[in-house]
Structure formats: structure tokens, C-alpha cells
Amino acid sequence: MHPRPNLFHGKFRLGNFFPGNKHSLRPFSSDNNPLPIVTELISNQHWRSLKTHLQNANPITLLQQLLDSRTDPCLTLRYYKWSEKEFNLSHSLEHSCLLLHSLANSKEYSKMRSFLYGFVKNENPISVSSIFHAISISGDSFCAGSIIADMLILTYVNHMKSDLGFEAFKRAGDYGFKLSVMSCNPLLSALVRKGKIGDMEYVYKEMIRRRIEVNVISFNTVINGLCKVGKLNKASDVVQDMKAWGILPDVITYNTLIGGYCKKGRIGKMYKADAILKEMIASEVRPNEITFNILIDGFCKDENLSAAMKVLGEMQTQGMKPTVVTYNSLINTLCLEGKLDEASCMLDEMVGSGLKPNVVTYNALMNGYCKKGKMKEATNLFDDVVRQGIAPTVITYNTLIDAYCKSGRIEDAFALRESMVDRGIFPNVSTYNCLIAGLCREGNVAVVRKLIDEMKNKGVKVDIVTYNILVGALCNDGESRKAARLLDEMVKIGLRPNHVTYNTLMDGYCREENLRAALNVKTRMEKEGMWANVVTYNVLIKGLCKKGKLEDANGLLNEMLEKGLVPNRTTYEIVKEEMVDKGFVPDIEGHLYNISGS
DNA sequence: ATAGGGTTAG
CATH class of the missing domain: 1.25.40.10 (Tetratricopeptide repeat domain)
Structure with missing residues (x-):
């Protein structure tokens, strides 16, 4: 609801306009209409005279009358703002929406934008549901209502309130307002930026279902979001969707998709990326400089520098520097x-x-x-x-801070943190993570606590890495049970444990020789829909071997291969030291020797 | 309003 109460009802009468009129809500008669005078005063910004004219009149009732009349909404808006300031009042949401309706009907869009900003700027903004209720009851123009809803969403998004933007998107659907790409595309990209891919998918599906216009940018944004979370098959489906919609994928579509495959650290990913490149060329979409950069970086991340150099050569052959x-x-x-x-x-x-x-x-x-x-x-x-x-960034500082921490020079690390603040560069969660990890290595729990408190005070949110560092630290102290409790705590604050979390905890249990607990973690992880990865298997195989359970370890090795995971050098080293050297021949020994050579 | 490079945890 509206924050400030209406202080003026009942206190004022429009008697000075209409002597003898007893009903303040309908004070104007056709033969004695003061509105022309009032609008004249507003239009000339003769506020002092206006105030004299008003005297004991109710400023809210006057707004109502301006809204009811065919007064230019820009003038009504002027009066609206002036009266709020002058009488220190807050007009009702219904009146605000009436004004928005007339502004929309007069196509005064930029005035609407700044007016709507008043709805979102507060610490405790008016709830989305009451705004929508007010929009729907204060105007009968469906078209104007849609424009208001559309611009409201855009205003939320532009002011970093994408959650409210998302809520407004849903409400707009309930009320049947028709939205546009002008607000939906920024909403999509804001949700992608925030990593809210589930919400983004919802908006996308609704855009199609509600027949909101979509363009190539809508599709590219959705594809980017899906690629970001590794849902590459879904991303390819969206490429098919857009074609079915008569919108052809462009260079950005293909680049996004290729980048998605490059980032997904799977064996053979570059093969798939290359296949998309071929498809792109076959569709007569010319790769640009960014396409090549994505491919080069992809091969680099694959530790295949020679392939990267080959792409560089191809880039230059194509006339690009x-x-x-x-x-x-x-x-x-x-x-x-x-x-x-x-x-x-x-x-x-x-x-x-x-x-x-x-x-x-x-x-x-x-x-x-x-x-x-x-x-x-x-x-x-x-x-x-x-x-x-060149301006150093927070990453420049984090790199150095981390290095100081790792070389045991915590004091220097903290000194650097001071000097970055002097430069106006503020420590982010990674900065804190580097310091916390350094302190954990030293066993300085007291200062770790202090830093975490400080993060809270400065509004820097802890993230999954922070928790993983703490989980690792507790495990190193032989406190894996306590570490396990941190997993529940992180879930409570909305952080989903990832592979690193589970693997770290499993490793802790293994080192405490609590294999049962370690295997339970694997089960829990799989229940959460996360597949064990190579590190998971390495940790468990090592743990089982240390306890002499070589047959069980052998079983896990087989399971790992059945899942299509490729053992790495660490796997090989564990198997060699813990199994082969001790006279146990694992089923997959031959395979391991193959990979050890590469 | 959409695509590319750099930091922290197993």
C-alpha cells in the first residue's frame, strides 16, 4: 500500500471555488469552472498564485478533478509533483495510475519513465501486485495499461530490480497485458546476468505462449543463458525454435553456441564446436573476429595450443588480424x-x-x-x-593478494587490500576468498571470522567458493562432520553445493578413513542430480585403496569408465601406486597405460 | 536489449 496516509481528506473544502457547494468531490459546475484558471496557473508555473487560489481547498481533490477533466496530462503531472512537495503528501496509487493512463494515451513515454521510477526507487517499494491492481482499476484503456506494465518492467530491470521485473512480468500475464520486446529482452538479459536461468526460461516460454513479439536478440539472449549453465541441447532446440519462427540465426547466435561448447569442459567439445562452425559457414553466416577468438580460446582451454595456433593462421588467411x-x-x-x-x-x-x-x-x-x-x-x-x-582492476589486486597469501605473506596481502580501497577499487567476494583461504592455511580462525563479519557489514555476499574453502579447512582439521553441517547451512542460504564442495567433503571423510560417510556423500550428490566426476572417483578410489579395499576401488574404476568419464593423470598415479605396485591388476589397466602416455 | 580474453575452492 501507499506509504504515506492521506492527510487532507476532510480538512479542505473547495468552498473558495464553489461557494455553497457541499460535496467536495463534485465541486465544479459547468457555468463556473475554475479549471481553466488553475491549468493556466500550472502551465505558467505560477505556484504562488495557485496556492492562493487553492487556499483551503483539498489538493487531492483538485488532482482528481484534473484527472477527470481533459486537462493536458503534462500539466496534471506538474501539479502532481508540485502538490506532493508543497503539501508534503503522497498521492494515492490509484491517482498515480490514472495519471499514467493519461500520459500513456498522450504518448508521453519519457515522462512515464521518470514517473515510474518513483515506484521502484524506494527502499521498500510499493508491491507489484498493488501496482497492477491500481493499473487495472484506474483505466479502461487496455492498450495504455499494457504500455504502463511494459514500462514498469523496464524500469525495474534498469534499476537492478530484476526480481520485481520478473514478478511484474508474471502479473502482466495474469491481467492479460500485452508486453513488448522493449521490456522483455532486457528482462531476459538481466535474468541471464543474475544466473536465474530457470526464470529466464519461464519468460521465454511465456513470450512465445502469450505471442509477445520476439526478435533475434530475444533468441540469442535465451541461447546465451542456456549455454552459460551448460544446457547445450536445450540451446540447440532454441535455435530450431527461432528458425521455425522465421528468424534466421546470425553470427551472434552461432558464436554463442560455439562459445557454449568451448566452455563446457568435456572431451571432444572442440569437435562439436568445429561442427557448428561448419554448419554456420554452410548457412552462409560469415565467422567474424569474435568467432575466431572463441575458437582460439576454446583450444587454449583444452591445452591444445597448437590447434589454437592453427585457428590463428586460419583467421589471418580469412583476412582478419x-x-x-x-x-x-x-x-x-x-x-x-x-x-x-x-x-x-x-x-x-x-x-x-x-x-x-x-x-x-x-x-x-x-x-x-x-x-x-x-x-x-x-x-x-x-x-x-x-x-x-592503465587502471588496475579488482582482478589485478586479487591476483597479487592471492599470491601473497600463498607465499605466506598475509601481511602484504592485507596491505594491498588497503591500497586498493585507496584507489577506489573495492574488495569483492574473490578478494575475501583469497584472504580467507590464506588465513585458513595458517589456521587463523579468529581473523577468518572477522573477515566474514566484515563481508556481511560491507554487503559482500559469501559465495560457493567461500564455503568450499571453509569445508576444506574443516576437513583438513579432521572435522569432516562439522564440514558436512556447512553444506546444510549453505543450502539454507540458497547456495547449491557443487562438485568441489562434495569432492572436498568426500576427501575429508576418506582421510579420516570414514569410507561409509564418503560414499554417502556420493549418493547425496547423485540424488541432487549431480554426476560424480573424475575428481570424485579419484578421491574415492584413493580412499578405498588406502583401506585395502582394492576390489571396491576396481569396481569404481569400472563405473567411472561406464559413465564415459576419462581417467586423468591423477587417476593413473593412484592406480599405479595403490594397486599395480602392490600386485593388484585392475580391469582397466591397459586403458590407463594408454592415457598415461598422453 | 544479444557473442570473445584476466583472479579465488576439489
Whole structure:
């Protein structure tokens, strides 16, 4: 409901307009109508005279009369704002919506936008349901109602209130208002940004069902959302949907889909990405620079630098020059592989071709030096960044802070955190995670608690990584049962444990030789619809081996292969040390030797 | 209003 009560009902009379009139709601007669005078005063912004004219009149009733008459809604709006300020009152939601209706009928859209902002800006905004109720009862124009609903959604989305935008989208459906891509597309992309893919799918399906117009951007946004959470088959279905809708996939559609496959860390993902590229070319959609960058980065993430270089060659054959992004992918990969000299050569090549390294380039290089423990070189690079007038980002700082923490220089890490704040760059959840992990490694629980309190105070929300760090820390202390309680706690605050969470806990139980508990975690994880991954199997196989349960371990190895998971180097090492070297021959030994060679 | 690069947890 409206926050401020109506203080004026009953206190004012329009007697000065209509001597003898007893009914303040219907005070104007046709022969003695003051509205022209009033509107004249409003239009000339003669507020002082208006106030004199009003005297004891009820400002709310006057608004009602302006709304009832055919007064220009812009003038009514002016009066609305002035009277709220002048009399320190808040007009009713119904009157506000009446005004919105007339603004909509006069196509005063930008005025509507700023008016609607008043509905969303407050700490405790008016509820979506009461706004919709008011929209529906205060006007009979279905068209205007639809425009108001549409713009309301857009206003919510533009002011980071996508939850309310989503609620309004649903309400608009209940009332049968017709929405447009103008609000629905931003809503879709806001939901994707927030990771609310379920809600996004709902909006998409409703857009189709309610026959809201959709365009290529709607589809691309939906495909992007689905790719982000790895629902690649669904994303491909949407590509079929759009074709059925008569909208052809464009370069962005294909790039999004290729990127989706590249990000999904499955074996053979690049094969699939390549297949889509071929399909794209067959559909006569020309790959652009971004297409190549996505492919190059995909191969880089696959640790297949030579394939990445081949794509780079193809890119140049097609007449496209590598961009900063291209180089950043390559430099980052070289850095992660520890090939810092080659990374530095690549940097020279990049500069030689006239490209200016940006903060991402430097972050990648700094990370490379940090991971090799070369802090001096890393901090020198940081100074270069500042000297060149490039603005460091929170990631620049996090990279260094993490490196300090990992090299036991917690004090330096905290000092850096101070200096980033001085620069106006604020620690985010990752910054805190780096520090918390560092403190956990030192066993400094007191300061960990302090930091978590501080996060709460500063409005930095803990995330799944924070919990995983704490779960790992408790497990390292032999407190896996306590760690398990953290899983329930995170679920309570709306965080879903992921593979890392479960695997960390399983590892804790294994190290405490509580195999039963570890296997129960696997069951729980599978009940949550999450498949055990290679790390899960490695942890459990190792745990079983340590307890001498080699047959059970062998069974898990087989299960892993049946699920199509590919053992990695760690798997091989465990099997060799714990089984083969001890005279036990696992069923899949031959297979393991094959992968160990690669 | 849609696509690409950099940090933290197993």
C-alpha cells in the first residue's frame, strides 16, 4: 500500500471555488469552472498564485478533478509533483495510475519513465501486485495499461530490480497485458546476468505462449543463458525454435553456441564446436573476429595450443588480424603452462603489430609470474600497469593478494587490500576468498571470522567458493562432520553445493578413513542430480585403496569408465601406486597405460 | 536489449 496516509481528506473544502457547494468531490459546475484558471496557473508555473487560489481547498481533490477533466496530462503531472512537495503528501496509487493512463494515451513515454521510477526507487517499494491492481482499476484503456506494465518492467530491470521485473512480468500475464520486446529482452538479459536461468526460461516460454513479439536478440539472449549453465541441447532446440519462427540465426547466435561448447569442459567439445562452425559457414553466416577468438580460446582451454595456433593462421588467411583478445588468450595459456618466456615473446609480437596490451594482458602475465613464485617480477608488472596509466582492476589486486597469501605473506596481502580501497577499487567476494583461504592455511580462525563479519557489514555476499574453502579447512582439521553441517547451512542460504564442495567433503571423510560417510556423500550428490566426476572417483578410489579395499576401488574404476568419464593423470598415479605396485591388476589397466602416455 | 580474453575452492 501507499506509504504515506492521506492527510487532507476532510480538512479542505473547495468552498473558495464553489461557494455553497457541499460535496467536495463534485465541486465544479459547468457555468463556473475554475479549471481553466488553475491549468493556466500550472502551465505558467505560477505556484504562488495557485496556492492562493487553492487556499483551503483539498489538493487531492483538485488532482482528481484534473484527472477527470481533459486537462493536458503534462500539466496534471506538474501539479502532481508540485502538490506532493508543497503539501508534503503522497498521492494515492490509484491517482498515480490514472495519471499514467493519461500520459500513456498522450504518448508521453519519457515522462512515464521518470514517473515510474518513483515506484521502484524506494527502499521498500510499493508491491507489484498493488501496482497492477491500481493499473487495472484506474483505466479502461487496455492498450495504455499494457504500455504502463511494459514500462514498469523496464524500469525495474534498469534499476537492478530484476526480481520485481520478473514478478511484474508474471502479473502482466495474469491481467492479460500485452508486453513488448522493449521490456522483455532486457528482462531476459538481466535474468541471464543474475544466473536465474530457470526464470529466464519461464519468460521465454511465456513470450512465445502469450505471442509477445520476439526478435533475434530475444533468441540469442535465451541461447546465451542456456549455454552459460551448460544446457547445450536445450540451446540447440532454441535455435530450431527461432528458425521455425522465421528468424534466421546470425553470427551472434552461432558464436554463442560455439562459445557454449568451448566452455563446457568435456572431451571432444572442440569437435562439436568445429561442427557448428561448419554448419554456420554452410548457412552462409560469415565467422567474424569474435568467432575466431572463441575458437582460439576454446583450444587454449583444452591445452591444445597448437590447434589454437592453427585457428590463428586460419583467421589471418580469412583476412582478419588477431586482436588484443586473441593475444590475451594465447598469452594467458602460455602463462598458465609456465612458459613465461614464450608469453613475453607473444607480448612483444602483440606490441610489434601495433596492439596495446590492456589490463587483461597484464593480469594474465602477472598471474603467470605469481604462480611461479616470482613476486618481484609480478609487482614490477603492476608498477608498469600504473605507469602506463592503465587502471588496475579488482582482478589485478586479487591476483597479487592471492599470491601473497600463498607465499605466506598475509601481511602484504592485507596491505594491498588497503591500497586498493585507496584507489577506489573495492574488495569483492574473490578478494575475501583469497584472504580467507590464506588465513585458513595458517589456521587463523579468529581473523577468518572477522573477515566474514566484515563481508556481511560491507554487503559482500559469501559465495560457493567461500564455503568450499571453509569445508576444506574443516576437513583438513579432521572435522569432516562439522564440514558436512556447512553444506546444510549453505543450502539454507540458497547456495547449491557443487562438485568441489562434495569432492572436498568426500576427501575429508576418506582421510579420516570414514569410507561409509564418503560414499554417502556420493549418493547425496547423485540424488541432487549431480554426476560424480573424475575428481570424485579419484578421491574415492584413493580412499578405498588406502583401506585395502582394492576390489571396491576396481569396481569404481569400472563405473567411472561406464559413465564415459576419462581417467586423468591423477587417476593413473593412484592406480599405479595403490594397486599395480602392490600386485593388484585392475580391469582397466591397459586403458590407463594408454592415457598415461598422453 | 544479444557473442570473445584476466583472479579465488576439489
